[in-house]
Amino acid sequence: MTIILMFVGLLVLVMLNVPIAVALGVVAATAMVLTTGPDILPNVALVMYDGSTKFPLLAIPLFILAGAIMNSSSISRRLIAFASALLGFVKGGLAMVNIGTSLFFAEISGSAVADVAALGSILIPAMKKKGYPGALAAAVTSSSATLAVIIPPSIPMILYAVMADASVVQLFVAGIVPGVVGGFMMMCVAYWFAVRYKLPVEEAFHLPRVWATFKDAAWAFLLPVIILGGIFGGIVTATEGAALAVFAALFIGGVIYRELDWPHLRGAMMEGGVQTSVVMLLVASSALVGVFLTEQQVLPLVNVVGIDPVHFGLIVTLNLGIGQQTPPVASVLITACSVAKANIWEVSKYNVYFVAVLLFILLLVTYIPIIPMGLVYLFYG
Secondary structure, three states, X not given: OHHHHHHHHHHHHHHOOXXXXXXXXXXXXXXXXXXXXHHHHHHHHHXXXXXXOOHHHHHHHHHHHHHHHHXXXXXXXXXXXXXXXXXXXXXXXXXXXXXXXXXXXXXXXXXXXXXXXXXXXXXXXXXXXXXXOXXXXXXXXXXXXXXXXXXXXXXXHHHHXXXXXXXHHHHHHHOHHHHHHHHXXXXXXXXXXXXXXXXXXXXXXXXXXXXXXXXXXXXXXXXXHHHHHHHHOOOOOHHHHXXXXXXXXXXXXXXXXXXXXXXXXXXXXXXXXXXXXXXXXXXXXXXXXXXXXXXXXXXXXXXXXXXXXXXXXXXXXXXXXXXXXXXXXXXXHHHHHHHHOOOHHHHHHHHHHHHHHHHHHHHHHHHOOHHHHHHHHXXXX
């Protein structure tokens, strides 16, 4: 009964526009007081502090900073140029460029909000200029950015792994196939919209153009190779891989491309700090909820019924991704609407088709476990 009341209370607070982190903290603290008495209150701060200072969580601000550095240098622009040369010849190719670039950017930042901030400011105006409805441009950018929480490295996966004591690396591996399939299906939806609205091709396919943009972005392509290769190869942990991502982004943006000066770096650090503070407040309040649920013997149910914690973690991550696209929370959707200067309800009319793709992927992952877990079983037995 207490769990149901917690859920209702959380829903009411969110509907009243209370920040999610604050709502979680209020609900968890209230539930702890009601079940054990007010003497538990001094432990609330300790639990929140302890929950947000675990070593693996250092990966979160580092991945966020790496994404902010990419956004402040020319790395994002070079990735977009290559994707445009590769996919731009298809009808509605700019939408596919958006999705394809998100697939790649997701392998570095792990954050959907960072994805929208980095790519939306460039691609949404470009899509509008080509005749795309602004709401459709925002919907494509928003939904494809959610792939960032499915494809490794993923900040929500790191959070879940810390809370559930699961393997971060195995979670990363489990997200590869669903993320790629989801990206392909979103491209199919984008093509359907392109045919329906008679949207133009971006540019004709020229192999020399593809090769030129590939060479220009070659150093950027090394980022996921370095990060994911190090993590999956067992050379570095996820946290060390995040630090490596920051160093690689600094080196490539500042030394190789020479387009990352101090003002841009300072802006990236400020942006990363703000995003980190928001995430870590959510981590602290989530830790409070996790401790309460553990004491109430709710979390162990996953193991009791025989559900693999890695499989369950991917299901949780996909649900979180869908929540980023659906009001009233819709954090990524709201960000995309802000960049596009579009009405959230108008964008949602287009976005519902892309959300349907995410729901389909969720059903596949939930009821056909071999799809996400096949690579995990192959590599880890």
